[in-house]
Amino acid sequence: FGYSVTAVEIHDCLHMKSGCTYLGRGTILANRAWLNMGPFRDLRVLDVAPEEPWAANVLTIGETAIVHAGFPRTRRILEEAGWKTVAVDISEIQKAEGALTCMSIILD
DSSP states (O other), X not given: OOOOOOOOOBOSSSSHHHHXXXXXXXXXXXXXXXBOOGGGTTSEEEEOOTTOTTTTOXXXXXXXXXXXXXXXXXXXXXXXXXXXXXXXXXXXHHTTTOOGGGGOOOOO
């Protein structure tokens, strides 16, 4: 398929998507403290709210970002950047460092 793979150094989290998620439109949502941002230099980066370090794992479907209800500041950041948002409570899943993309299979 012509894919290429680039290693991304992560730390202080278990999964890369805990530190960043691709939103679409050439944009990622990220907690820069948890990963090497070098491989993302050609993308627009939206930073999670500093007091919500676990907020980077969101699920986008079209123009809508599904966000954990416990991260209202990051939700506002997404809305200000042009995404519609839907908040859902996944606090029980998050206890095991699970998040929205962990619970999803997207079929196109």
